[in-house]
Amino acid sequence: MTFPSAVAMPSRIHTPEPIVSVRGVHKTYPGGIEALNNISLDFPEGKLTTLLGPSGCGKTTLLKIIAGLLSATSGEVLVEGRTVAGPGPERAFVFQDFALMPWANVMRNVAFGLELRGVARSEREAVASSYIERVGLKGFEKKYPHELSGGMRQRVGLARALSVNAKVLMMDEPFSAVDEQTRRKFQEELLELVANERKTFIFVTHSIEEAVYVSDRIVLLHRRPSRVHAIIEPNISRDVDPEQIRRQPEYLDAVENIWQSLKQYLD
Amino acid sequence: MNVFGYRLPLFSSLVIWAILWEIIGHTDAKLILPPLSAITLRIFEIVPTKAFLQALIITGKAFFIGSFISILIGIPLGVLMGRSKIADDLLLPWVNVFLSAPLSALVPVIMVIAGIGETTMILTVVLFAVWIVMLNARAGVRNITPSLVEMARSFGASFPQSFRHIYLWAALPEIIAGIRLGLIRAVKGVIIGQLLISVVGFGTLFEIYLAHFLMEHLWAVMLVIFAFAFVINELLAWAERSVRYYAASR
Amino acid sequence: MPEGMTLQRTLFMYLTHPLFMRLVSFAVVLGAWEFAGSIGLSAAFPSFSETFVALWGMAADGSLFKAFGRTLEPLLMGLFISVAFGVGLGVWMGLKESAEWLFAPVFIVAQAAPLAALIPVLTFAYGIGLTAKVLTVCIMAMPVIVINALGAVRNTPASLIEMGKSFLGTRRQVIWNIVLPAASPMIFVGLRLGCASGFIGVILAELLITPTGIGDLISYNQSVAEYPSMYAAILSIIIASVLFIEGIEFVEKTLFRPEKRI
Numbered sequence: 001m002t003f004p005s006a007v008a009m010p011s012r013i014h015t016p017e018p019i020v021s022v023r024g025v026h027k028t029y030p031g032g033i034e035a036l037n038n039i040s041l042d043f044p045e046g047k048l049t050t051l052l053g054p055s056g057c058g059k060t061t062l063l064k065i066i067a068g069l070l071s072a073t074s075g076e077v078l079v080e081g082r083t084v085a086g087p088g089p090e091r092a093f094v095f096q097d098f099a100l101m102p103w104a105n106v107m108r109n110v111a112f113g114l115e116l117r118g119v120a121r122s123e124r125e126a127v128a129s130s131y132i133e134r135v136g137l138k139g140f141e142k143k144y145p146h147e148l149s150g151g152m153r154q155r156v157g158l159a160r161a162l163s164v165n166a167k168v169l170m171m172d173e174p175f176s177a178v179d180e181q182t183r184r185k186f187q188e189e190l191l192e193l194v195a196n197e198r199k200t201f202i203f204v205t206h207s208i209e210e211a212v213y214v215s216d217r218i219v220l221l222h223r224r225p226s227r228v229h230a231i232i233e234p235n236i237s238r239d240v241d242p243e244q245i246r247r248q249p250e251y252l253d254a255v256e257n258i259w260q261s262l263k264q265y266l267d
Numbered sequence: 268m269n270v271f272g273y274r275l276p277l278f279s280s281l282v283i284w285a286i287l288w289e290i291i292g293h294t295d296a297k298l299i300l301p302p303l304s305a306i307t308l309r310i311f312e313i314v315p316t317k318a319f320l321q322a323l324i325i326t327g328k329a330f331f332i333g334s335f336i337s338i339l340i341g342i343p344l345g346v347l348m349g350r351s352k353i354a355d356d357l358l359l360p361w362v363n364v365f366l367s368a369p370l371s372a373l374v375p376v377i378m379v380i381a382g383i384g385e386t387t388m389i390l391t392v393v394l395f396a397v398w399i400v401m402l403n404a405r406a407g408v409r410n411i412t413p414s415l416v417e418m419a420r421s422f423g424a425s426f427p428q429s430f431r432h433i434y435l436w437a438a439l440p441e442i443i444a445g446i447r448l449g450l451i452r453a454v455k456g457v458i459i460g461q462l463l464i465s466v467v468g469f470g471t472l473f474e475i476y477l478a479h480f481l482m483e484h485l486w487a488v489m490l491v492i493f494a495f496a497f498v499i500n501e502l503l504a505w506a507e508r509s510v511r512y513y514a515a516s517r
Numbered sequence: 518m519p520e521g522m523t524l525q526r527t528l529f530m531y532l533t534h535p536l537f538m539r540l541v542s543f544a545v546v547l548g549a550w551e552f553a554g555s556i557g558l559s560a561a562f563p564s565f566s567e568t569f570v571a572l573w574g575m576a577a578d579g580s581l582f583k584a585f586g587r588t589l590e591p592l593l594m595g596l597f598i599s600v601a602f603g604v605g606l607g608v609w610m611g612l613k614e615s616a617e618w619l620f621a622p623v624f625i626v627a628q629a630a631p632l633a634a635l636i637p638v639l640t641f642a643y644g645i646g647l648t649a650k651v652l653t654v655c656i657m658a659m660p661v662i663v664i665n666a667l668g669a670v671r672n673t674p675a676s677l678i679e680m681g682k683s684f685l686g687t688r689r690q691v692i693w694n695i696v697l698p699a700a701s702p703m704i705f706v707g708l709r710l711g712c713a714s715g716f717i718g719v720i721l722a723e724l725l726i727t728p729t730g731i732g733d734l735i736s737y738n739q740s741v742a743e744y745p746s747m748y749a750a751i752l753s754i755i756i757a758s759v760l761f762i763e764g765i766e767f768v769e770k771t772l773f774r775p776e777k778r779i
Binding site: 117 | 676677679681684685686687690699
């Protein structure tokens with residue numbers, strides 16, 4: 001399968017040093033289910049890399065291993081040159097089901113990461129305030145999760161992850177639990193976030209269009225047991241109006257090619 | 268829990284407690300807590316006797332009749348509360364009062380009105396059991412997704428049909444849970460009733476054994492009653508689990 | 518009147534308001550009680566007004582409050598022990614699998630069993646004093662508190678615990694900030710059920726072991742056929758129990774789960 005405008009590039013040619021390296025990771029669950037099979041990947045710093053594949057292909061498993069929430073059966077993950085043994089301050093996670101504490105208001109939820117690190121209250125609330133404003137929830141600091149819509153709850157989750165100032169932000173299908181219109185808006189805002197913050201993003205999704213829209217790099221994963229199928233860098237110009245991105249021929253070609261590639265592995 | 272890689276079965280720690288009981292039974296505490304082995308022997312000795320069987324029949328009769336009435340009244344009322352807001356507003360405060368109130372204080376009232384016979388026993392059982400049956404039936408009906416009811420109506424179901432085909436089944440897990448909790452309370456009720464009246468059933472046996480310091484006999488009867496309550500609980504819990512499989516997707 | 522609302526509709530709206538329904542409900546029952554009492558259904562069934570008069574009398578001459586004082590002593594002591602020990606044990610069992618394996622079967626059996634049957638044994642072992650009564654309250658209240666606390670901790674949403682770990686929470690931080698707040702609703706359900714059982718226990722203890730407090734008022738008045746006073750004593754303990762348990766719900770809403778204050 002050839003990809004005219006998007007090519008798997010070796011990472012030595014003028015791409016930045018990988019901040020996250022996955023080397024030979026296997027993951028087998030007790031009971032014998034093999035989720036990941038010999039995954040080796042590099043994630044360049046400052047870019048948004050997406051793990052894309054059908055349901056059950058292990059992309060969330062891989063993300064959680066990188067986050068230190070699950071341990072690999074064999075192989076290792078290096079972040080900034082150091083082996084991962086658990087969660088760390090340089091990595092932050094955004095959850096698919098938001099994982100907000102229902103008994104705490106927005107301010108407390110956003111400041112939670114800092115609270116766990118022992119940051120003083122006034123300081124952490126100041127940091128949290130700025131990120132609450134950043135994600136567009138100014139004025140909602142005292143509200144509780146049950147008073148917010150799904151989209152707003154995910155913004156809280158995002159603000160929380162941004163507040164701890166991690167270098168690597170991992171997002172596990174963050175937009176799958178919101179409606180389509182909100183989802184599109186989030187994708188546009190994510191592009192803006194990636195452009196402004198100098199962080200590395202690792203994104204998991206099963207939506208091809210979403211992956212092509214937001215990513216600098218897309219890693220296609222097989223069905224279980226998962227292997228790396230291909231790595232694609234859609235050469236899409238993001239300097240244009242966000243609305244126009246979806247009409248570029250490069251965008252449409254990339255989406256079509258990925259679909260053709262994945263289609264053969266579906267039932 | 269796993270030990271050396273083997274999964275220990277549920278309730279296996281009771282073996283350790285049984286051994287502990289046996290050991291304590293041989294110390295000075297044996298006056299109050301006889302060894303388990305001695306009690307077990309007494310169980311086999313007492314159960315076939317006339318006195319025990321009589322007590323069992325009296326107690327059992329009150330228990331079963333009282334439970335039956337509680338279920339017969341409790342489920343329809345609970346379903347009514349679940350469906351009709353007015354019925355709910357009228358009845359729920361009373362259900363809550365009777366679930367928080369010390370029902371043992373009401374047993375003397377039943378005694379003075381209905382005497383010290385079987386009727387009082389049955390009424391006590393109903394007093395203890397009916398409220399929780401109602402509450403759970405209500406919860407079961409409230410958990411039914413409206414779309415299920417609408418679906419039945421869209422295919423032309425009348426209310427009795429909806430009740431039989433939709434409501435009863437959809438609320439079944441909670442209804443069984445309510446029956447289980449109700450039966451447990453019914454056992455407590457019948458025993459409390461007999462302790463307070465003390466001239467019927469097991470109450471009499473307890474009095475006699477205490478008067479003669481026959482602790483082994485006392486514990487033997489108690490363990491039989493406890494085992495009975497436990498078996499009822501587990502049977503109904505199993506029944507509840509068998510219908511739970513569809514609970515999540517109602 | 519808002520546009521579109523007829524007089525009938527407004528009236529219906531007010532008449533079926535929950536608070537009004539509650540009043541109607543109480544009025545109907547009290548009315549029935551009054552009626553049944555005054556037509557002489559049974560010599561032992563006084564009407565509501567007679568009972569109320571007796572209640573007022575006992576409150577006025579102080580005997581009611583004195584009796585309450587005597588009853589509260591074993592009740593509060595027993596409840597305090599049951600709650601402190603029960604919640605602690607239940608939470609510990611929820612966090613440590615070996616503790617659960619060891620203790621859970623005992624409490625599961627205890628919850629199903631009619632533990633009131635142990636009261637004669639307690640009397641035999643500890644005499645007829647305060648200890649036996651406190652222990653009665655404890656054996657009645659503790660099982661449901663422990664089982665609920667255990668279940669509450671075990672049912673903490675896994676996603677929230679994962680979130681806590683992902684933000685580098687230590688085990689202690691995760692337990693304090695996430696597990697305990699998430700578990701508090703179910704723990705409070707256990708507390709309410711446990712306290713109701715505790716009240717049952719203390720009354721039973723007073724009726725069976727040795728008459729003191731409210732139990733004494735009940736059995737004395739029963740023995741001299743002073744039925745209005747007997748019923749009044751029973752009514753007072755029922756009201757006290759209901760208020761106590763409502764109080765627990767109030768504490769839960771104000772201190773622990775502010776988002777449930779609707």
